[in-house]
Amino acid sequence: MNILYIVGEFPKLSQTFILNQITGLIDAGHHVTVLAKKSESNHKIHEDVSKYHLLDHVIYYDENGRDSKFFKGLTFIKSIFSFGYSQLLHKNHPIHLSWKVLLSSPNLILLYNRLKKEPLLDIDVVHAHFGPNGLLAHRLIQMGLIRGQLFTTFHGYDMLRFIKQKGDDVYTDLFQSKTVLLPISNFWKRKLEGMGANPARTIVHHMGIDVDKFEYHPIKMSQDIKIMSIARFVEKKGLIYGIQAVSKLIKKGYNITYSMIGGGPLEKEFRSMISNEGLEDHIRLLGWKTQEQVIEIMKESHVVLLPSVTSHDGDMEGIPVILMEAMAMGKIVVSTYHSGIPELIEHGVNGFLVEERNVDELVHTLADIFSLEDSISISKQARETVLNQYNIDKLNRRLIDTFERKTH
Known part of the structure; x- marks a missing residue:
């Protein structure tokens, strides 16, 4: 299978659980690509990153880390013209997104600019770690920029602070889609289902170690x-x-x-x-x-x-x-x-x-x-x-x- 991982920072020393999954999938004969916002500022990296040449398989969509409000504003305006005014407003267009979604998701704009010329369409599985990345992946699939069955692993903060910031209905679209949800414990499974997730598509999958x-x-x-x-x-x-x-x-x-x-x-x-x-x-x-x-x-x-x-x-x-x-x-x-x-x-x-x-x-x-x-x-x-x-x-x-x- 061709598997796409969507994460925030990669590689990240404190997230060996993601690294262990990726290397395990590679050992099993699958091809893995990582789509990440940026690399961790810490210069120390796990030895497996070098052993598996993982940096050769990473696509960064914010390599310069330019996340100032001024830069985001310029990028947004540029993207409006890049999307095309009619595409944004026409509700039947495959990449139609509301102004609210675009304004609240600068990462989506960065991803669009990164993938518009080379969409990732030869993908079987899209695995997003953390709920916000699952939302991004879901929208990228809607926009036709990536393709594949989406799985989203939920860890904790993504069901607490993120919801507090964005509102109780932030995951509604994700829950109503065909996305498979992978909470890392029964505790978080109950939390997801209490928020409206479909129990039939909510499967506990523990993180693990080598x-x-x-x-x-x-x-x-x-x-x-x-x-x-x-x-x-x-x-x-x-x-x-x-x-x-x-x-x-x-x-x-x-x-x-x-x-x-x-x-x-x-x-x-x-x-x-x-x-x-x-x-x-x-x-x-x-x-x-x-x-x-x-x-x-x-x-x-x-x-x-x-x-x-x-x-x-x-x-x-x-x-x-x-x-x-x-x-x-x-x-x-x-x-x-x-x-x-x-x-x-x-x-x-x-x-x-x-x-x-x-x-x-x-x-x-x-x-x-x-x-x-x-x-x-x-x-x-x-x-x-x-x-x-x-x-x-x-x-x-x-x-x-x-x-x-x-x-x-």
């Missing part, structure tokens, strides 16, 4: 405890509660090294908290790392912590891939009763869960983990869960089967 890349490496608890987190430094990741919990534990006498991998808008606040508590020797902000570097740090860690929360603007997680990676390595994972995370972690069986924003519960749970005499059974259950349910090889075979069933 288990072979994550060697089973449990380590026994010791007096020198190593905790790690990896995430964007944003509210929904709940890392502020991780810092607070670790601070309390250190004051209780525990010798902890807490490695925080990532970056983002809250970095300055985190550094200030760490400095004010005098914890620079215990809590380290390491910046972004490649997957290979993350694995090396994780090997020596006892606990992987991600205390996710619903942010004040309503944003939520999907099922964080880092938890799957840690579980595959036999690490003790600690997270929260949040979004689809309880579909991955069963408290006390293959990991531990606490209530959102409950620092005291987090402190008590971590203290209990530090005193575990036998954590091997939990480590083994953690890896088994990922092997059986979140193994990218199995999931990619299921995805290909879904593509084939829905395109015939």
